Amino acid sequence: MVEQATAFKVKKVEKSRVNQLDPENIVFGTLFTDHMLVADCIDGVWQTPEILPYGDIAYNPALASLHYGQSIFEGMKAFRNVADEVVMFRPEENFKRFNISAERMCMTPVPEDIFLGGLNEVLKLDAAWVPKGEDNSLYLRPFMFASDVYLGVRPSYNYRFMIIMSPAGKYYSEPPKVKIETEFIRAAAGGVGYAKCAGNYAASLYPAKLAQEQGYTQLLWTDAETHTKFEESGTMNVFFVKDGKLITPKTSTTILKGITRDSLITIAKDLGYEVFEQDVYVKDIVDGIRDGSVTEVFGAGTAVVVSPFSGIGFEGEDIALPAINSSSVSSILKENLDGIRKGQIADTHKWVYKV
Numbered sequence: 001m002v003e004q005a006t007a008f009k010v011k012k013v014e015k016s017r018v019n020q021l022d023p024e025n026i027v028f029g030t031l032f033t034d035h036m037l038v039a040d041c042i043d044g045v046w047q048t049p050e051i052l053p054y055g056d057i058a059y060n061p062a063l064a065s066l067h068y069g070q071s072i073f074e075g076m077k078a079f080r081n082v083a084d085e086v087v088m089f090r091p092e093e094n095f096k097r098f099n100i101s102a103e104r105m106c107m108t109p110v111p112e113d114i115f116l117g118g119l120n121e122v123l124k125l126d127a128a129w130v131p132k133g134e135d136n137s138l139y140l141r142p143f144m145f146a147s148d149v150y151l152g153v154r155p156s157y158n159y160r161f162m163i164i165m166s167p168a169g170k171y172y173s174e175p176p177k178v179k180i181e182t183e184f185i186r187a188a189a190g191g192v193g194y195a196k197c198a199g200n201y202a203a204s205l206y207p208a209k210l211a212q213e214q215g216y217t218q219l220l221w222t223d224a225e226t227h228t229k230f231e232e233s234g235t236m237n238v239f240f241v242k243d244g245k246l247i248t249p250k251t252s253t254t255i256l257k258g259i260t261r262d263s264l265i266t267i268a269k270d271l272g273y274e275v276f277e278q279d280v281y282v283k284d285i286v287d288g289i290r291d292g293s294v295t296e297v298f299g300a301g302t303a304v305v306v307s308p309f310s311g312i313g314f315e316g317e318d319i320a321l322p323a324i325n326s327s328s329v330s331s332i333l334k335e336n337l338d339g340i341r342k343g344q345i346a347d348t349h350k351w352v353y354k355v
């Protein structure tokens with residue numbers, strides 16, 4: 001899978017900081033590994049990628065990405081499997097999605113040997129940072145931004161691609177309570193909802209803050225036109241269990257195509273569940289929770305893996321969901337996904353990549 005055609009210029013740290021990592025006490029996104037990858041694209045030509053000690057980067061105040069937001073990212077994880085090897089999960093899918101985001105933002109695509117080869121190189125170098133322990137992983141953040149020094153509005157000629165890595169533990173300490181959002185929108189048809197671009201997250205902060213002030217952890221977005229159909233949650237796709245069947249909104253240009261979503265659909269089908277990718281109406285789900293036919297609502301994404309919701313808020317009312325146990329569909333799917341990643345369950349779809 002990973003071509004290694006590219007040579008990487010490597011400058012190693014003099015002394016590792018890995019002793020700062022306490023696998024029992026990981027705070028997401030605060031500690032970074034010893035090294036980072038930097039690759040510049042100058043006038044359409046990718047320069048030799050460098051692996052450098054993690055640290056600050058200098059920027060010019062007229063840096064294009066700061067003003068007009070040409071900036072995209074990916075979120076992925078490396079794990080330690082039962083044989084203590086470092087593995088990544090479906091990294092080609094992140095690579096493909098990254099360049100789909102790049103195309104939408106009018107940015108130069110990143111070559112495979114820099115994206116996947118680069119991940120492989122930094123991971124080999126910082127393998128000691130991949131923490132052991134259930135629910136622990138090393139979060140990988142490839143990203144790219146416009147690096148022209150220019151204030152005119154046009155696509156940048158120059159880009160910087162980077163990879164940074166940060167140890168991660170469990171995302172939510174307790175099941176989130178989510179609010180069905182019927183006023184603000186995340187994405188509209190023809191917009192950029194399917195791209196992992198920086199601006200999508202900036203735009204979501206204000207409605208999320210209002211929801212948090214009302215006591216919710218997260219938002220459940222509905223469609224921009226009618227607010228009657230579910231789309232997805234903050235950085236997760238969303239699934240519903242109704243009469244034992246798995247239902248998730250079908251993807252469109254307004255929904256980020258999650259790799260976790262795709263993996264769970266495949267696993268569920270392998271396990272014999274009926275899976276429906278379709279329009280999911282708010283009313284049907286709210287009625288279903290009330291009459292007991294909808295038993296689970298959960299988010300799915302790299303950061304949270306599988307995250308069952310404790311309840312949902314709709315039009316000012318809180319509707320509780322039944323508690324999850326080990327025979328809940330979300331628990332079974334998570335166990336299978338974790339099992340494949342950790343090498344305890346056969347990887348029949350060739351999803352696991354050994355670094």
Ligand SMILES: *Cc1c(COP(=O)(O)O)cnc(C)c1O
Nearest residue numbers: 235236237256258259260301302
């Ligand atoms: C990243 C992301 C997801 C989940 O995608 P995964 O590939 O499963 O991590 C879902 N929705 C949004 C908005 C995201 O940014």
